[in-house]
Amino acid sequence: MANYTAIAEALKAGNISVQTSSDVKIYASSFSTHDQTQLVMIKEADTKFLIATGSGALYDALEGTIIGSVKKCPLSHANRLVLNQYFDYTVPRAFGTQIATIGLGDRLGIASPGHIKTVRGHDIRPILAQQSIRELALTGRDYKQVIDAAAFAVFQEGYKDGYGADGDHLKVEADIQMALDLGFTMLTLDCSEKIDTTIELATDAVLAEKYLHLPEAIRTHYENRYLDKSFTAAGTTISFDRPTLIRNVLIYSQAIDYMKHIYRTYIENASREIDFEISIDETSTPTAPESHFFVAHELYEDGVKIYSMAPRFCGEFQKGIDYIGDIGKFEQELAIHAGLADDFGYKLSIHSGSDKFSVFSLIGKYTKGRFHIKTAGTNWLEAVRTVAKVDPTLYRNMHSYALAHFEEAKAYYHVTTDISKIVPLDIVTDADLADTYMNEDNARQLIHITYGILLQAKDEQGRFIFRDAFYQTLSEQEEAFEQSLISHIGKHLTLLGK
Ligand SMILES: [Zn+2]
Numbered sequence: 001m002a003n004y005t006a007i008a009e010a011l012k013a014g015n016i017s018v019q020t021s022s023d024v025k026i027y028a029s030s031f032s033t034h035d036q037t038q039l040v041m042i043k044e045a046d047t048k049f050l051i052a053t054g055s056g057a058l059y060d061a062l063e064g065t066i067i068g069s070v071k072k073c074p075l076s077h078a079n080r081l082v083l084n085q086y087f088d089y090t091v092p093r094a095f096g097t098q099i100a101t102i103g104l105g106d107r108l109g110i111a112s113p114g115h116i117k118t119v120r121g122h123d124i125r126p127i128l129a130q131q132s133i134r135e136l137a138l139t140g141r142d143y144k145q146v147i148d149a150a151a152f153a154v155f156q157e158g159y160k161d162g163y164g165a166d167g168d169h170l171k172v173e174a175d176i177q178m179a180l181d182l183g184f185t186m187l188t189l190d191c192s193e194k195i196d197t198t199i200e201l202a203t204d205a206v207l208a209e210k211y212l213h214l215p216e217a218i219r220t221h222y223e224n225r226y227l228d229k230s231f232t233a234a235g236t237t238i239s240f241d242r243p244t245l246i247r248n249v250l251i252y253s254q255a256i257d258y259m260k261h262i263y264r265t266y267i268e269n270a271s272r273e274i275d276f277e278i279s280i281d282e283t284s285t286p287t288a289p290e291s292h293f294f295v296a297h298e299l300y301e302d303g304v305k306i307y308s309m310a311p312r313f314c315g316e317f318q319k320g321i322d323y324i325g326d327i328g329k330f331e332q333e334l335a336i337h338a339g340l341a342d343d344f345g346y347k348l349s350i351h352s353g354s355d356k357f358s359v360f361s362l363i364g365k366y367t368k369g370r371f372h373i374k375t376a377g378t379n380w381l382e383a384v385r386t387v388a389k390v391d392p393t394l395y396r397n398m399h400s401y402a403l404a405h406f407e408e409a410k411a412y413y414h415v416t417t418d419i420s421k422i423v424p425l426d427i428v429t430d431a432d433l434a435d436t437y438m439n440e441d442n443a444r445q446l447i448h449i450t451y452g453i454l455l456q457a458k459d460e461q462g463r464f465i466f467r468d469a470f471y472q473t474l475s476e477q478e479e480a481f482e483q484s485l486i487s488h489i490g491k492h493l494t495l496l497g498k
Pocket residue numbers: 169279281282310351352
């Protein structure tokens with residue numbers, strides 16, 4: 001057990017660099033004071049606590065157990081709210097459109113300290129809390145826990161430059177309301193259910209017929225605004241002849257109505273700034289420049305201001321691996337998408353943005369450094385890489401389980417994984433596990449898409465097969481995990497010009 005008297009003395013003296021005993025880790029960067037209260041985060045037997053000494057409102061507000069002259073406080077939701085009340089920097093915030101941001105989805109709730117060490121001092125701000133409803137379901141977490149984990153990480157690291165919280169790919173109003181009520185500062189509206197993907201592939205003749213069934217008021221609105229008109233944007237001319245207009249109205253008009261509705265109902269009336277992102281990336285074909293313009297123009301004509309827009313780019317942005325496609329063509333389209341975002345005043349957002357090493361420098365260049373980029377699964381892969389290095393047996397068991405459940409996981413994701421190309425486990429030495437699998441696309445995707453299955457897997461007695469061992473290993477190896485993130489996400493920042 002920790003020597004709490006020694007910790008209390010160190011806290012009172014403001015000298016928390018002392019190591020009081022071998023089984024306790026003190027996070028010196030967390031040392032904070034408010035009035036007569038001193039506070040520090042420690043880890044004891046793989047569990048983190050706040051240790052408070054002194055007296056006053058902050059001391060009283062924290063829930064915990066009094067042991068001698070300290071109060072030992074769990075990293076509970078209630079204590080996170082107390083930290084929020086006394087230390088502003090632990091509250092998530094919006095960033096607006098003038099600084100680059102990176103979404104660092106942390107499905108495990110333990111990656112944020114490494115992420116903070118990665119971005120600290122760089123010209124970019126982290127969206128540490130970023131989860132979709134699907135990720136919550138697959139990991140068995142909720143939105144309170146997601147912000148709690150991020151806020152405690154910020155406190156642990158003493159990181160005062162601000163962080164955001166993104167309700168990612170939200171589709172339904174109840175989830176939007178919940179996320180905003182819980183303090184989320186960014187909202188990524190996923191309009192995919194309002195976008196009819198069958199229209200994208202239909203012929204002009206079929207669409208012309210379908211268009212006539214739309215209410216006349218809608219047709220008149222769009223025809224007055226766009227038909228046979230040309231606009232100058234992103235240094236190019238964007239025109240709408242009848243077939244182009246019909247196509248865009250049929251694909252996007254419902255989605256546009258929904259964006260406006262969400263903005264009017266939730267964003268405009270929020271009592272604080274919200275970074276409102278529009279995602280139109282979940283379509284079956286790349287977003288044409290005129291479609292990007294059409295959506296943005298409709299929003300801005302009606303006074304809807306957004307923080308960022310995520311179009312679907314040409315080529316493939318698959319999870320956890322590099323860009324697949326024609327880089328020259330990508331560059332041409334990126335120039336227009338980035339130019340449009342610039343003209344309207346929002347940021348271009350890049351989804352599935354992890355590991356796109358061959359196009360990061362282009363993204364940095366054409367957005368002039370004003371972008372939002374989302375990463376998520378790659379952070380889980382770095383956790384798995386760490387486990388592969390330090391606990392080969394655990395990695396082998398997870399790998400085999402993932403292979404056995406690959407088809408099940410594939411239902412949720414668009415990936416081109418060829419599992420026959422994954423090197424068989426029995427010919428790889430323990431020392432080579434991490435490099436063999438975490439540097440190879442097919443194995444990366446296998447592990448990437450099976451995270452939910454692996455974390456939720458239970459034996460016949462209802463005990464987790466991997467979850468507890470996985471978390472324990474990462475807690476014991478937290479410096480190694482941090483180093484992995486610093487190196488991997490750091491490479492993203494460098495190539496993006498940050
Ligand atoms: Zn997306």
